[in-house]
Amino acid sequence: MTEGTTTYREAMREAIREAMRRDERVFLMGEDVGAYGGCFAVSLGLLEEFGPERVRDTPLSEAAFVGAGIGAALGGMRPIVEVMTVNFSLLALDQILNNAATLLHMSGGQLNVPLVIRMTTGAGRQLAAQHSHSLEGWYAHIPGLKILAPATLEDARGMLWPALEDPDPVLIFEHGSLYNLSGVPRPGPVDISHAALRRSGKHVTLIGYGGTAGKTLSAADALAAEGIEADVIDLRILRPLDDATVMESVSRTHHVVIVDEGWRSGGLSAEISARIAEQAFYQLDAPIARVCTTEIPIPYARHLEEAAIPQVPAIVTAAREAVAS
Amino acid sequence: MTEGTTTYREAMREAIREAMRRDERVFLMGEDVGAYGGCFAVSLGLLEEFGPERVRDTPLSEAAFVGAGIGAALGGMRPIVEVMTVNFSLLALDQILNNAATLLHMSGGQLNVPLVIRMTTGAGRQLAAQHSHSLEGWYAHIPGLKILAPATLEDARGMLWPALEDPDPVLIFEHGSLYNLSGVPRPGPVDISHAALRRSGKHVTLIGYGGTAGKTLSAADALAAEGIEADVIDLRILRPLDDATVMESVSRTHHVVIVDEGWRSGGLSAEISARIAEQAFYQLDAPIARVCTTEIPIPYARHLEEAAIPQVPAIVTAAREAVAS
Amino acid sequence: MVSKGRPRASQHSELLRQMLRIRRFEERCVELYSSEKIRGFMHLYIGEEAVAAGVCQALTPDDAVVSTYREHGHALARGVPATAIMAEMYGKAAGCSRGRGGSMHLYDAARGFYGGSAIVGGGLPLAVGLALADRFQGRNRVTTCFFGDGAMAEGAFHECLNLAALWGLPVLFACENNLYAMGTALAKTHAQTDLALRAAGYGIAAWPVDGMDAPAVAQAAARATESIRAGAGPHFLELRTYRFRAHSMYDPERYRDKAEVERWKKRDPIDTLIARMTAAQELTGDDLAMLEKEIVEEIDRAVAFAEQAPIEPVEDLTRFVYSEIPPSGGTMPARRAEAAS
């Protein structure tokens, strides 16, 4: 194992640790973040370092502890609320939409909510319908929120601090399949405002994020073998979307494939497609293609789940067809 | 007042009354549907006719009574659950998404949920941010649900019965601005599977639904005065979408304006735009235009609220520009 | 707040003044609603004034208040200027929420008034969180959360009482039991209608109070807040009161009979206190006339202010969706939120 190697899980943990050391107003709150060490072991060891007040286990009360995070932010703290998984966040959605995202406006600018909510998202681990939702793109519909989807070690390590610095509520979605991602993170600053061009090519633009960012890169490798050079964009921030990066790429490649683990209809892929059709319509040489999750509750059986969510071969085929047409 | 004149409110009430007379398994449950007569007076008089068992007032417990509606449907009833407004439905979203929409699949086809959930939706009455959401298009993202948006007297009167006949969960969104709509409903069958072409024209397709259906028709009148003939589509069913009707129109007009009271980013307007770009790309002579609600929590002040939601002049302008380009 | 030193008479006259301000303010609101100066949903507090007046008398300027959509009384008693409230209901830029909130969303960060929630029970978690922030920052303040009997049926009530009790947070849960949730009577909402008993089930101090008796409310609130400040954790008061008017401006009141309303009106908290003060020679007819005069003038000023106040320019429509203070690159942002408390 080379010097400086880390995992996505450890990078996220380091980011939390650093923030808590750096600012006493920061605390971590959620189900089993303390004694258990975090459902996905992200907060392992933090209870020992910071104690039960700042690494705060909560009862199974999503609405109350997410809302309490909003209140604590209003009271001058900088809470990091962990909702174990996006599947359970629906129980707190009223607090997120009607309070966190809305208070600043309803109060005429008096009450900003400097809150960070972290949650695990995504399918791919045979956890079945109620534990496999990919709703980060759905959350991106809500004005007043910022939505982040770290897909790299650098973003896992670097996005939390600017999120905590942000005066408004920021939701961070960690795809469950990424925690064991490992490598040596590249140094350098991390912003929470721009999409990233992960690879450059002139024939087609592949757009992914979170759980699909890696798959788009693998697809680009496969396409390169066929002589198709792909621009690969990792959106990173799902709200507000960085249109400039997308349009710049489309204006060079004239072909687009959007890859989204969310359900197709009304998913984030639709918004990206609509914006391209609005802002780069005359740049398009072919219809915009979308590779999304089949519109079904995610099934348990491995072969069914694999068939339901976006996979590399489907991305490759979609890109091939886009370029061909 | 001419013979047979009725209002949207009365039409909805008649639909409920008829269903309850016709099928003993049908009952109405929700906050203040009984003694109060319904927050918007839709169920006025039904308690007197059917009694407190079948016109059932519930405590302020959205998650419990919506979930109880799901359970009652599993138990052989045909519940009509009224969630006073869409704003409060977020408290029941977990039950709707993780149970109502998912049980049939998770159980391998054993448990269907013949449930109808009615709710008021929309802005325009100066009720401010927490009482003005338009989330029906957002709900349309969820597989397993059917989403209806009656915009006419005929649909208010006719959609409930087929919704109750449907073996799966159906959500009916009633726009708050429509209850006082009055006129003489045209007789004839009502389906819950097709969009409706409300007006024909060859220059541009205006697509609306629910609260924006009427505005698109008004815009079409204004455009006609300028010599621009618009096809006006009322989507009626937001999930599953009737693509055929939309594509047929686009293939004739080659210009599209989508009008949606939902927030723009990630709203239903995005999905419709994406589908047109996928299925009718080569038919388009201009970028697809979207007239949506500004991405802010809806403000109370009348002039601000009016400026925030789609209005006829904006639709007219968008159509004019689409046709011009 | 109720300082033992302070003479009872002055406490009573302050309670009377606050109740009358609320009553007259809302009576004027009704007129303004008919003349369409005020729009949207408007929920009147008339009949329940003793609750806001009594509870707020026990609070210090540092304390925090979380309210509901029936909040004119809470806001006025908390000291939010009538001018700013009225301008808000007119939808003017000078309103306490810059015209964006209206009757259901009054805010005044400087006075720790965290505003009205139009989602029943939606304010409860905020109150728990505000109290948690105080614990972290060593601020000895009380966060008072007002909510109704109907709100107690919501899951949020259960989660928040448990959380506040579990963590021993300084929250005063002020339940305004006016016997109805819109048109649904208490017994149709709760299997167990003794609400104080229910709250006590979470292991916190809870008791019922005659919510039509302002001094009784003030005493109970003083006792509760002193105990909370002393570190005894959350307290719950069931304030038994009654709404004299309709639930909102659109309610035909089919669910209760006039006789019941009339019976309660005989216990009007304002008349009751006036009678008691008069009997105790704490108040003369002239005092009362003077008080009424001051209040009418205050409300006239508020209306005049709201009438002439400018509206928010439409160009500012999209402000306040995200903060205008840019995140301070590298260093932590200033403690804006604290300025609010």
Place this chain on the structure above:
Amino acid sequence: MVSKGRPRASQHSELLRQMLRIRRFEERCVELYSSEKIRGFMHLYIGEEAVAAGVCQALTPDDAVVSTYREHGHALARGVPATAIMAEMYGKAAGCSRGRGGSMHLYDAARGFYGGSAIVGGGLPLAVGLALADRFQGRNRVTTCFFGDGAMAEGAFHECLNLAALWGLPVLFACENNLYAMGTALAKTHAQTDLALRAAGYGIAAWPVDGMDAPAVAQAAARATESIRAGAGPHFLELRTYRFRAHSMYDPERYRDKAEVERWKKRDPIDTLIARMTAAQELTGDDLAMLEKEIVEEIDRAVAFAEQAPIEPVEDLTRFVYSEIPPSGGTMPARRAEAAS
């Protein structure tokens, strides 16, 4: 169900048989999980068998059961065939949910087994609704809802207990208090840890039961269900038990010490009943050996069945999102859902 007539001995041996089936079945599941035949989340019931065996013994074939993600024991005790359960965990088409549910979502409509919910507390409203449907249709059945101590902190618990109590619905709330919600100890979840007392606060009959004593659970469940059938409305049983294994297959159990686990293992519900039956000469060594043999054979058959069962064709991926029975134009649809009860 426990019929007064039925000899105690046969009741005991049935309880023993069910507990052993659950224990051996799950022990086999652990092996199959290591060999990756079973995937996803898997939550073991080992140590808690007396609860499922005892409660289900009090139910009739017509009754309904709503379960959790920790449901192997509930499903087996309810009579869902081990073959169908095992095939489900293998993700096969012959599984009781056609491979779509897995360990957390076992269903058997024909046996009134309304399946596992992986959203804590998510099954409670369904149980209330099933009971409401029975009330409407004049069916005298009991709906049993299993849930944990942690689930009681969720708002849904509060809303559902109030609703069931308010409407007097035939629901048996079976709270499996195993002292932990994942790694969170009872006292860190609830301000008031006497769970039966909390439930009684809604005005329903509620009492604690030794959840390690199968006959005691069976007796309590019999008493509760008889009372519910007699129209006394919802009942609540706090079944005090303990989870011998990790929360799920991924849990390193940092939150409790081995000694505590060992203490509880001394109260193993199976060993306890065997000892008692042996002492009472209700069970011989041969009986036990025979019983173990039958159970091993049953589980072997289940594994063999699952191994050879075909998988669902990928072409059927999108089935069961919407019903395949077309709505019957004009007339009402057949009572499909009832066939399920």
